[in-house]
Every structure is written in C-alpha cells, then in structure tokens.
Amino acid sequence: MNLTPLLVAEILLFPGLTFFVFMAFILEWLERKTAARVQGRRGPVVAGPFGIVQPVADFFKLSMKEEIVPEESDKFIMRWGPPLYFAAPAAGLVFVPVIALSALIQNQFDLFFMFFILSFTTLMASLLGYASAGRYSTVAVGRLVLQYSSYEIPMLLSMIVPAVLSGKLSLSGIVAAQSGHWFVLFAPVGFAVFIIAALAELEKPPFDIPSASTEIVGGWMTEFSGNTLAYVKLTKNLSYVFLSALSATLFLGGPQGPIFVSGAMAAVVLHTFYFTVKLLFVAFLIFAIRTALARVKIDQATRLFWTILTPLALVQLGVAVILGW
Amino acid sequence: MSQAADSFSGRFRRWARKRSIWVFHVNAASCNGCDIEILAALTPRYDAERFGVELVPSPRHADVLLVTGTVNAQMKDRLRDVYEQIPEPKHVVAIGACALGGGVMKGCYNVGHGIDKVIPVDLYIPGCPPRPEALLFGIIKLVTGEPPDRREE
Ligand code: SF4
Numbered sequence: 001m002n003l004t005p006l007l008v009a010e011i012l013l014f015p016g017l018t019f020f021v022f023m024a025f026i027l028e029w030l031e032r033k034t035a036a037r038v039q040g041r042r043g044p045v046v047a048g049p050f051g052i053v054q055p056v057a058d059f060f061k062l063s064m065k066e067e068i069v070p071e072e073s074d075k076f077i078m079r080w081g082p083p084l085y086f087a088a089p090a091a092g093l094v095f096v097p098v099i100a101l102s103a104l105i106q107n108q109f110d111l112f113f114m115f116f117i118l119s120f121t122t123l124m125a126s127l128l129g130y131a132s133a134g135r136y137s138t139v140a141v142g143r144l145v146l147q148y149s150s151y152e153i154p155m156l157l158s159m160i161v162p163a164v165l166s167g168k169l170s171l172s173g174i175v176a177a178q179s180g181h182w183f184v185l186f187a188p189v190g191f192a193v194f195i196i197a198a199l200a201e202l203e204k205p206p207f208d209i210p211s212a213s214t215e216i217v218g219g220w221m222t223e224f225s226g227n228t229l230a231y232v233k234l235t236k237n238l239s240y241v242f243l244s245a246l247s248a249t250l251f252l253g254g255p256q257g258p259i260f261v262s263g264a265m266a267a268v269v270l271h272t273f274y275f276t277v278k279l280l281f282v283a284f285l286i287f288a289i290r291t292a293l294a295r296v297k298i299d300q301a302t303r304l305f306w307t308i309l310t311p312l313a314l315v316q317l318g319v320a321v322i323l324g325w
Numbered sequence: 326m327s328q329a330a331d332s333f334s335g336r337f338r339r340w341a342r343k344r345s346i347w348v349f350h351v352n353a354a355s356c357n358g359c360d361i362e363i364l365a366a367l368t369p370r371y372d373a374e375r376f377g378v379e380l381v382p383s384p385r386h387a388d389v390l391l392v393t394g395t396v397n398a399q400m401k402d403r404l405r406d407v408y409e410q411i412p413e414p415k416h417v418v419a420i421g422a423c424a425l426g427g428g429v430m431k432g433c434y435n436v437g438h439g440i441d442k443v444i445p446v447d448l449y450i451p452g453c454p455p456r457p458e459a460l461l462f463g464i465i466k467l468v469t470g471e472p473p474d475r476r477e478e
Binding site: 225 | 337338340341342344345347368369372374375376377381382383385386388410412413414
C-alpha cells in the first residue's frame with residue numbers, strides 16, 4: 001500500500017482521527033444529556049449551545065491540571081501506557097469504512113485485527129491499573145479481567161457471524177456483501193449479543209463492575225490525574241465510537257443506504273450521513289440500556305455471559321452457517 | 326492581568342476551567358445534614374450538572390474539595406491527606422456552621438474549631454445546613470469569579 005499525501009490527510013483528518021475524536025466528544029455529550037433527560041434533569045447547559053462543548057471543556061481542563069504520579073507506581077508504564085491505550089481504538093477505526101464502501105486501509109483479515117484491538121484495549125487498561133499501584137485500582141483490575149474473560153467469547157462468536165454470512169474476513173468485504181440486506185435481519189441474536197458484550201467492554205451499567213464508583217472509588221482510574229486522566233477518558237469515549245462503528249459495520253450495513261447517487265462528492269456525503277446515523281442509533285441503544293438498568297454482581301454477569309449468551313451466540317453461528325451455505 | 330492570560334489560548338484555558346468544575350466531597354464528622362444538601366444540589370430540582378459541576382469518586386480527579394462537619398481529632402490527618410491528593414489548581418469550600426467554626430458542636434472535647442485550622446479554605450458557606458442554592462452559587466462564583474447567570478438558573 002502506498003502512503004500518498006491524500007491518504008495521510010484522510011487518515012488524520014476527515015474520516016480518520018479528527019472525525020472520530022469529534023464523534024467521541026459528541027457521544028459523551030449525548031450520553032450525559034440523555035441520562036439527564038431520563039432522570040428529569042437538564043444536563044450540561046452553560047458550556048456552549050445546549051452544553052455541547054462540555055466534554056471539550058472537561059478534556060482541556062484536565063489536561064491543564066497538575067499531574068500526580070504515585071510514588072510506588074511503575075513510571076515507565078504510567079508514561080507510555082496512555083498513548084498506547086489511545087492508539088488502540090484509533091488504529092481500529094481506520095479499518096472501518098465511512099465515506100465509501102471500502103475503508104481507508106484494508107486487507108483480507110481485518111476482522112482478526114479487530115479481535116486484537118478489542119483485547120489489547122482491555123490489556124492496556126489492566127496494565128495501567130496495575131502500574132498505578134493503588135489498592136482500589138488493583139481490585140478493579142481483578143474485576144476487569146474476570147469480566148473480560150466472561151464477555152470475550154460471546155463477543156468474538158457474534159463477530160464471526162457476519163464473516164460466515166458474507167464469506168469474507170475484511171470489514172470492507174462484509175460491508176460490500178450487505179447491499180440490500182443488512183445482516184441484522186439474518187442475525188438479530190448475534191447483534192443483540194454483540195451489543196450486550198459491548199456494554200461490558202465499555203464498562204457501562206449494568207456491567208460497570210470494574211469502575212463501580214459506589215464500591216471501589218474510581219475503579220482502575222482512581223490514581224490518574226491531569227493529562228493521563230484526560231487521555232484515558234478520551235480513549236474510553238473513542239472505544240465507545242469504535243464499538244458503535246463496529247456494530248454498525250458488521251450488522252447494519254455500514255455506509256450502505258436506501259438511496260444511491262452517482263456523483264462522487266454526493267456519494268461521499270450520503271455514505272457519511274448513513275454511517276453517522278447508524279453509529280448514533282447504536283450509541284442510543286447503548287445509552288438506553290445504560291440509563292435504565294442498575295449494576296449486576298460479578299458472578300451474575302459471568303453467569304449471564306457463559307450460560308446464556310455463549311449458547312445463544314453458538315446457535316446463531318449455526319444458523320448463519322446454514323444461511324451462508 | 327499578564328499578557329499571556331489575554332491571548333487566545335489564555336482565554337481558552339480560563340474558559341475551560343470555568344466550565345468544568347469537578348467536586349469531591351469529604352464528610353469530616355458532620356451530622357449528615359450538610360451532606361444531604363450537597364446531594365440535593367445534584368438532584369433534578371437544582372441540577373448542578375448544568376454548570377458543569379460533577380461529583381467525582383476520587384480526589385485525584387477533583388478541582389474543588391467540599392468539606393462538611395466539625396473536623397475532629399481523628400479526622401484531621403485524613404483530611405490533610407485528601408487535600409494533598411488533589412492536583413493543583415484546587416479550591417476548598419467549607420460548608421455549614423460546623424465547618425466554619427464548630428457550630429452546635431462547639432466546645433466538645435474532641436472537636437476542632439473550623440476547617441481552616443487544618444487546611445487553607447477559599448470559601449465559607451454558612452448555614453445549618455446551607456441551602457442547595459447557596460452551595461451552587463458559592464461554588465460557581467468561586468471558580469468562575471462571577472455569579473451564575475439568572476437566565477440559566
Ligand atoms: S452545620 Fe448543621 S447541618 Fe451541617 S453538619 Fe453541622 S450540625 Fe449538621
């Protein structure tokens with residue numbers, strides 16, 4: 001693959017990093033606003049129109065504050081962990097098709113790279129939590145790893161379903177195979193399992209066990225401050241975008257839509273529009289579950305994933321094999 | 326005001342600090358009256374999140390430390406620890422008559438007479454307990470330097 005200046009610009013600016021960081025801020029604002037409206041509050045109001053720049057203010061305020069690195073912490077990981085942690089979802093998002101039916105970077109086995117990104121994010125989170133050497137962070141990392149070991153298998157199984165249906169292992173190939181019939185029609189159970197596993201990956205209620213602020217202070221983020229905290233929070237929102245984008249790509253047809261036009265510019269606009277609408281739809285689904293439910297216990301979460309969702313995902317995979325044949 | 330503070334980035338920094346106020350609450354031997362008023366300030370009726378005020382779970386994330394209650398002998402060192410864990414720039418708000426000078430507990434054998442004997446305090450909010458409006462008004466005026474806009478209340 002050749003790195004032309006146009007491709008570099010695309011990766012850094014429009015359908016790449018800047019666009020997704022912007023979406024990350026927008027999603028956090030929407031999440032806070034929705035949660036507030038559900039609870040009969042107003043949510044952020046003062047910062048910008050409708051408080052839309054509240055997450056931006058939070059981010060820059062945090063990045064300007066003093067940074068306290070605990071004495072016993074692992075300085076090397078505390079220094080280089082956050083950039084790596086941030087890089088994981090940012091790298092994954094480059095493989096997601098946004099402005100056209102094929103992504104900026106693609107190869108035949110994208111989906112395996114997505115598996116890697118998903119586990120790498122959790123690995124970095126647990127590494128950062130251990131490195132900060134707080135008592136609460138250590139407890140939280142134990143919970144994080146236990147939760148990870150329970151949701152990983154159903155999540156990966158449900159991600160294989162679109163690959164089986166389309167016979168492709170690249171995200172662009174999966175999107176191309178969905179023209180006219182989105183995979184959510186053939187695999188609604190797979191979609192549901194993926195969304196539930198995504199909630200657990202994002203540590204949102206009802207699976208916010210690793211960051212339960214009523215039990216273990218700030219979860220694995222307890223000891224972070226200043227710049228580190230700003231980037232860790234941004235990365236969590238970017239993972240949010242990543243998982244919403246991934247489910248929109250795998251199950252909802254990505255940038256495919258009902259109307260097609262021939263002009264190049266108009267096609268870019270339409271594809272981006274469809275993709276953003278689907279991404280926001282999935283994000284709203286996650287907000288709705290998140291605001292409505294309370295936290296479950298860790299054993300209940302593990303039991304849910306191992307005894308209910310894994311068999312469901314397996315059945316869905318069997319159905320997909322028959323359908324794809 | 327220095328030159329740097331008037332440049333665009335300086336104004337942007339000041340704006341970001343004014344619009345994002347994360348508070349951490351310490352109950353230093355209070356009767357719980359003041360704590361309930363703090364919680365009331367976060368509920369739908371007063372909704373502190375409108376101004377970007379958020380209750381954070383860890384002192385390392387906080388900008389403003391809210392202290393309630395008469396800080397007693399046992400609590401002194403803990404309060405100082407929590408204060409030192411908050412990254413700069415930070416503010417301390419003493420809430421309630423107890424935190425200001427002992428309140429109804431004044432004269433008891435183990436009661437410290439006011440939080441400002443232990444850590445530096447930026448703002449005193451009197452009352453037993455103070456109303457949630459008073460809390461919000463005080464915190465926002467402390468951080469932004471101006472009272473909350475009437476239209477936004
Ligand atoms: S000031 Fe009044 S309400 Fe507040 S802690 Fe003291 S006695 Fe309780």
